[in-house]
Amino acid sequence: MQKKLLIAIFTSSTLLLSACHDDDHDSYVSGDSIPKNNIVNPVVTTPTAYTLTDMSATAGESVVMTYKMLGMNNTEVQATALVFTPKTAPPAKGWPIVVWAHGTTGVADICAPSRNQLNSYIQAMINGFLAAGYVVVAPDYEGLGEPANDELHPFLNVKSEAFSITDAVVAARNYLGNKVSNRWMTVGHSQGGHAALAAAQYQSRAQLDYKGTVAVAPASNLELILTVGEGLAAQQTDLSEKITTLASLDTFTALITAGLRNPNPSLQYSQVFKSPTDQIADNAETDCYISLGQEFGLGMLSYAQNNAGDISNYPRTQSNFMTLSPVKKFLDSDSQPLQVKISTPIIIYQGALDTTVPKIATDTLLSGEAAKNSSISYRTGPTWDHGTAYVLNIPNILVDVQTLMPIQ
Numbered sequence: 001m002q003k004k005l006l007i008a009i010f011t012s013s014t015l016l017l018s019a020c021h022d023d024d025h026d027s028y029v030s031g032d033s034i035p036k037n038n039i040v041n042p043v044v045t046t047p048t049a050y051t052l053t054d055m056s057a058t059a060g061e062s063v064v065m066t067y068k069m070l071g072m073n074n075t076e077v078q079a080t081a082l083v084f085t086p087k088t089a090p091p092a093k094g095w096p097i098v099v100w101a102h103g104t105t106g107v108a109d110i111c112a113p114s115r116n117q118l119n120s121y122i123q124a125m126i127n128g129f130l131a132a133g134y135v136v137v138a139p140d141y142e143g144l145g146e147p148a149n150d151e152l153h154p155f156l157n158v159k160s161e162a163f164s165i166t167d168a169v170v171a172a173r174n175y176l177g178n179k180v181s182n183r184w185m186t187v188g189h190s191q192g193g194h195a196a197l198a199a200a201q202y203q204s205r206a207q208l209d210y211k212g213t214v215a216v217a218p219a220s221n222l223e224l225i226l227t228v229g230e231g232l233a234a235q236q237t238d239l240s241e242k243i244t245t246l247a248s249l250d251t252f253t254a255l256i257t258a259g260l261r262n263p264n265p266s267l268q269y270s271q272v273f274k275s276p277t278d279q280i281a282d283n284a285e286t287d288c289y290i291s292l293g294q295e296f297g298l299g300m301l302s303y304a305q306n307n308a309g310d311i312s313n314y315p316r317t318q319s320n321f322m323t324l325s326p327v328k329k330f331l332d333s334d335s336q337p338l339q340v341k342i343s344t345p346i347i348i349y350q351g352a353l354d355t356t357v358p359k360i361a362t363d364t365l366l367s368g369e370a371a372k373n374s375s376i377s378y379r380t381g382p383t384w385d386h387g388t389a390y391v392l393n394i395p396n397i398l399v400d401v402q403t404l405m406p407i408q
Contacts, residue, residue: 034204039068039076042171044147050082053118058130060087064114067171071142071151072160073263080145081168082114082138085176086130093408094181096211097172098129098401099165100138101188101195106288107153107258112145113138121391125187128398133407135180139168141195143262152285155259156219156335161195162202169206185211185405187397189390190357193218193348197337200344212345212404214397216390217357220338220365223322223331226253228358239309246316247297248356251289253317254281254296256330261285264326271324274315338365342374347400349393351384 047063055062063083071077086095100122105111118126126136140146141164143153154160165186173180184206188196193215203210219225229249236242250273257272258281269278280295287295303314321327333339350362359380365371366378381389 034202035070036207037070037167037170037205039070039167039170041174042068042167043175044068044078047083047175050114052116053123055084055123055126055130058087058127059084061085065168065171065175066147067168069142069167070163072154072157072163077142077151078146078148079142079164079168080112080114080140080147081172082136082140083172083175084126084130084136084138085179086133086135088133090179091133091408094179095133095135095176096181096405096407097169097184098134098136098405099169099184099186099188099196099199100126100129100136101161101165101186101192101199102138102141103188103190103192104155104255104289105144106292107143107155107255107284108286108288109143109145109149110286111153111288112140114140114145121394125394125397128394129401132398132402134401134405135172135176137168137172139164152258152262154262155255156191156194156222157259157330158194158198158335158337158339159202161191162198163205165195165199166202166206169208173208181408182208183211183405183408184208185213185401187214187216187401188218189216190386191219192216193357194220194335194337197342197346200342200346201337201340203344210344212347212400213342214347214349214400216349216393216397217351217354217386218337218348218362218365219357220336221361222256222335224364225357225361226322228360229355232355239304239311243297243300243304243311245355246300246311247293250277250281250296250316251284251293253321254284254292255289256327256335257281258284260326260330267324267326271318272321272327273317277315277317338368338371338374341370342376344375345404346374346376347379347404348376349379349381349384349389349397351386351389352380352382353385354389356386 044066047065050062142160143151186196186199196213196215200213233245269281273281
């Protein structure tokens with residue numbers, strides 16, 4: 001019974017959270033400027049039909065597009081994205097493009113949204129965009145679903161997410177031709193909110209007309225999120241709730257570790273997790289977010305059953321893992337959005353009851369100088385949690401898109 005309860009709790013709490021030019025290489029390494037996308041023939045092969053979710057009510061075409069992007073290791077890699085076009089005829093200046101940046105699914109290829117069915121909320125939102133006359137491009141992100149099956153997704157890396165988005169838009173325009181305009185914007189939730197803010201920072205790479213960003217419960221200040229989560233778990237007296245919270249935190253940490261193993265292959269899970277929990281963390285490279293969380297939770301539950309319900313000594317993370325060089329660099333800079341002033345409009349939705357991305361993390365993000373000097377509309381709800389901040393605002397998000405980027 002406890003096992004079934006734990007799985008149900010964790011599942012319900014996470015369902016709403018999925019050859020480069022030399023000038024590109026030099027700019028990406030130095031960080032002195034944003035490299036322009038000059039990739040030749042960005043669409044790798046003719047896009048294939050996407051049939052795992054029936055979008056026929058509003059989509060004229062639903063495909064999986066394989067495209068070239070500048071990867072985080074400064075080489076050209078292949079990535080995948082869903083592309084949906086409206087059933088209506090394109091306007092004179094072409095359909096504008098909305099990018100949907102998805103929330104956390106995992107780092108393994110099987111976790112890519114293009115390889116799975118969209119949940120009903122995302123489907124409804126995309127249907128709304130299509131019915132209103134927008135093309136929707138939904139990147140899997142670098143390392144998710146890529147054909148070579150040899151690259152881990154750099155989880156929550158700002159540049160990687162940004163270039164996954166900008167380069168998908170460039171490729172989609174190459175594929176669709178004059179049916180699409182040069183106007184585009186990004187909408188995202190959770191990890192996708194983080195990616196949407198990343199896209200705003202690096203949008204000039206696409207060399208197009210970027211109109212704005214809608215970010216719902218965007219991940220940021222990851223060390224603070226982990227710390228706040230640990231504090232929440234310490235206060236919880238119900239064992240199932242405590243295990244669910246801790247399992248979510250450990251899943252998050254394992255995905256960060258897996259993503260860091262893309263540029264740092266020598267990084268070992270045993271450096272971040274104590275034994276034998278490091279063996280569960282290793283599954284981050286093959287299992288998706290919900291399954292991995294259940295594995296962490298079941299490990300704690302088994303320990304509790306053998307220790308009179310006490311998990312205070314359960315071997316979780318190493319005490320010093322945040323001071324490891326690649327982890328510290330990631331937490332301090334590589335994962336942090338809004339590090340520079342953004343000139344295009346940003347709308348952020350955040351719930352006060354969010355325990356996945358606590359409001360204090362977003363408040364802290366917006367207290368920075370770059371955010372203060374940017375054009376940001378901050379919309380909060382006292383009863384929204386991580387999921388409902390997105391689900392309840394889908395109609396408002398559609399209005400936001402139509403306001404920032406009206407059909408012409």
